[in-house]
Amino acid sequence: MKNPKLSIILLASAALAAGACQKSIEYRDVVFFTGTENSPVTSMYVEGPTALGLTVTTSSKVTSDMSVGVMVDPSALEAFSASQGIEYQMLPEGSYKLDESTFVIENGKNVSQPVNFEILSMDDFEDGALYCVPVRLTETSNGMDILNASRTTYIVINQIITTQGPNLAQTHYISFPTIINNSMFSNMSACTMEIRVLMNSFYSASANPGIASVIGVEENFLLRFGDISCDKNQLQYAGRGASITSSSHFNTGTWYHIAVVDNGSTLTLYVNGNVEGTVDSSGKSAINLAWDYMDGFHIGYSERGRLMNGVVSEARVWNRALNIIELENNQCYVDPKSDGLIGYWRLDELVDGKFKDLTGNGNDGNPSGNFKWYENLKCPVIE
Numbered sequence: 001m002k003n004p005k006l007s008i009i010l011l012a013s014a015a016l017a018a019g020a021c022q023k024s025i026e027y028r029d030v031v032f033f034t035g036t037e038n039s040p041v042t043s044m045y046v047e048g049p050t051a052l053g054l055t056v057t058t059s060s061k062v063t064s065d066m067s068v069g070v071m072v073d074p075s076a077l078e079a080f081s082a083s084q085g086i087e088y089q090m091l092p093e094g095s096y097k098l099d100e101s102t103f104v105i106e107n108g109k110n111v112s113q114p115v116n117f118e119i120l121s122m123d124d125f126e127d128g129a130l131y132c133v134p135v136r137l138t139e140t141s142n143g144m145d146i147l148n149a150s151r152t153t154y155i156v157i158n159q160i161i162t163t164q165g166p167n168l169a170q171t172h173y174i175s176f177p178t179i180i181n182n183s184m185f186s187n188m189s190a191c192t193m194e195i196r197v198l199m200n201s202f203y204s205a206s207a208n209p210g211i212a213s214v215i216g217v218e219e220n221f222l223l224r225f226g227d228i229s230c231d232k233n234q235l236q237y238a239g240r241g242a243s244i245t246s247s248s249h250f251n252t253g254t255w256y257h258i259a260v261v262d263n264g265s266t267l268t269l270y271v272n273g274n275v276e277g278t279v280d281s282s283g284k285s286a287i288n289l290a291w292d293y294m295d296g297f298h299i300g301y302s303e304r305g306r307l308m309n310g311v312v313s314e315a316r317v318w319n320r321a322l323n324i325i326e327l328e329n330n331q332c333y334v335d336p337k338s339d340g341l342i343g344y345w346r347l348d349e350l351v352d353g354k355f356k357d358l359t360g361n362g363n364d365g366n367p368s369g370n371f372k373w374y375e376n377l378k379c380p381v382i383e
Contacts, residue, residue: 031058031068031140032150034111042153045382046119047160053114054153056103056137058144061110068103069138070115073152076134080154085325088132091157092124096133117155128333131157158380161332163313163348164373169200170212170309173301174347174355174365179290184342184361185297185317186290192318192340193221193289194259195299196331196379199252199310202232213302214258215315218294221287222302223260225250235276237269240284244269244277255381257314257331262287263321273328289317299345299365311374317343332379336360348377 034055036042044052056068074090081088096119103112117135125131136152166172179185195215202225203210209228216222220239226232227245235246237260248271250256259270267281290296294303299312314332320340322330336344336358344358345365355365 028145029059030145030147031056031066031105031137032147033057033135033137033153036150036153040150040152040154042155043158044117044119044155045158045160045380046122047162047378048122049119051099051116051118052155053116054103054135055114056105056112058105058110061108062105062142064107064142066105066144067141068105068112068146069140070098070101070103071136071138072098073134073136076136076152076154077132080132080134085323086130086329088130088156089126091119091131091133095119095121095124098135119157122159125159127159127161128330128335129159130329131159133157159332160382161379163346163377163379164375165196165198165311165313165347165377166367166371167200167311167374168300168308168371170307172368172371173307174299174312174345174367175295175301176297176343176363176365178363179343180292180296182290182363184290184319186286186288188287188289188319189264190262190319190321191221191287191289192259192261192320192322192327193223193316194257194322194327195223195315196255196257196313197308197310198255198374199225199233199250199308201252201309202226202250205232207232211302211306212308212310213298213300213306214308214310214312215299216302217289217291217297218302220291220293221260221262221289223258224302224306225308235269235271237267240281240287242267242279242281242284244279246271246276248276255379257327259322259327261321261327270324270327273324273331275324299347301368311377313347313377313379315343315345315347316341 034057099116105112133155134152137146210226210232212225214223222238230245233250237244261268262281265282268278269276300308318340319342345355357363
């Protein structure tokens, strides 16, 4: 007959052994790209030749010098683009390089010497193109495992654009007479309207109604700051019997990307790609930016003036609802031939006295007078 005490001891020993085995699997040493534990994306902001230092980290200090192979892996880009919902491109050939093919972690350390990823030239970069370079770890000299989730880092290249914009200064505005009664801008079931804005000042708290109009058409599809129903430095969408007020309060001297998106059932207000509020838009009348009410579609003007004291850049109108990824990634520039883009004004120069509509639809903007330029305008803004 088996000894019950011995059986218990053997079972306990087996359980301990299994637990020890499991622990050895869970806590094995691994190497990974530094800083990619939570996300494989590494952001790089460029406005000329520059370098980004990459390093790898081990989960414990190594007991002898260790090398880790590294290479650019263009084959990984398609799957990554699909996972992000963004059409990334590889950088133009010859515009970049890795300055080494291996990382070295010295004895007694767990972080490598840096390997530089270098932007050599931006001469062949396309305006508005979304670039990404996958860089992959290949092997280790001592057989240490590579953490699979951090085997590849995706270097997303953000081009910093330097331009200028009109300072409306509560004196000037931009009108678009050819949009009035234009069928392209009327009876839209979906619409996105977006613009970058920096406010010099807001109306005083006592001003009634204290509205500073930014872009759109009064009573139909308008973005503005202030109202009797909100603070003067809150953003508000107003039109078609609905309104949304931003939860955020805005600062002067700061650039913001603001947008309103109506997909036909829900209307959403965005600031810098973040949702600020939503409202049900099903059953509302069609969006009509061609309406001639109060002189129609404007930037910096609506009913009886309501001028804004600020600077504007990158104004766009789409006849479709952009998603949040598009809003986040296209704040500084978009391809003028983008699907659904019906009006695009970079507002960075005057051509024959007008702000050109880059879509080619011919709806140029007319400045109301001689404004001053806000120069050295950078996008994106790096804090």
